[in-house]
Amino acid sequence: MDRVLEGACAALNWNVATLKKKGRVHGEDRQNRDLLVFLLWETGAYTNAEIGEIFGIGYTTVSHIARRVKEQIPENQIVEEKYHRRKSQIKMWPPLY
Numbered sequence: 001m002d003r004v005l006e007g008a009c010a011a012l013n014w015n016v017a018t019l020k021k022k023g024r025v026h027g028e029d030r031q032n033r034d035l036l037v038f039l040l041w042e043t044g045a046y047t048n049a050e051i052g053e054i055f056g057i058g059y060t061t062v063s064h065i066a067r068r069v070k071e072q073i074p075e076n077q078i079v080e081e082k083y084h085r086r087k088s089q090i091k092m093w094p095p096l097y
Contacts, residue, residue: 031079035086037062038069 025033033055040051041062048059057065072079 031082034065034069035079035082037065038083039086041066 024030037051037055037057040046040054041048048062051062052059069079069083073083074080
């Protein structure tokens with residue numbers, strides 16, 4: 001699982017330690033983490049528990065994040081643009097499973 005997160009962060013130029021930080025994550029780091037959680041959730045390749053383990057959050061938090069991001073995409077142009085840009089970058093990753 002760490003290989004997936006490290007690969008994702010390398011492709012997206014994000015800091016792995018920041019996204020895995022326990023406790024609350026704020027600002028752009030939170031938006032980046034939440035988008036990555038959503039993108040991993042959206043693949044269906046991982047359970048909520050597995051995604052939660054990657055980020056040090058509970059599996060129910062994964063569900064809440066996925067729902068919130070899914071609602072934000074059509075409502076917030078910035079989130080939508082980030083989502084589409086990140087999703088296209090993910091297509092360049094090696095297979096996730």
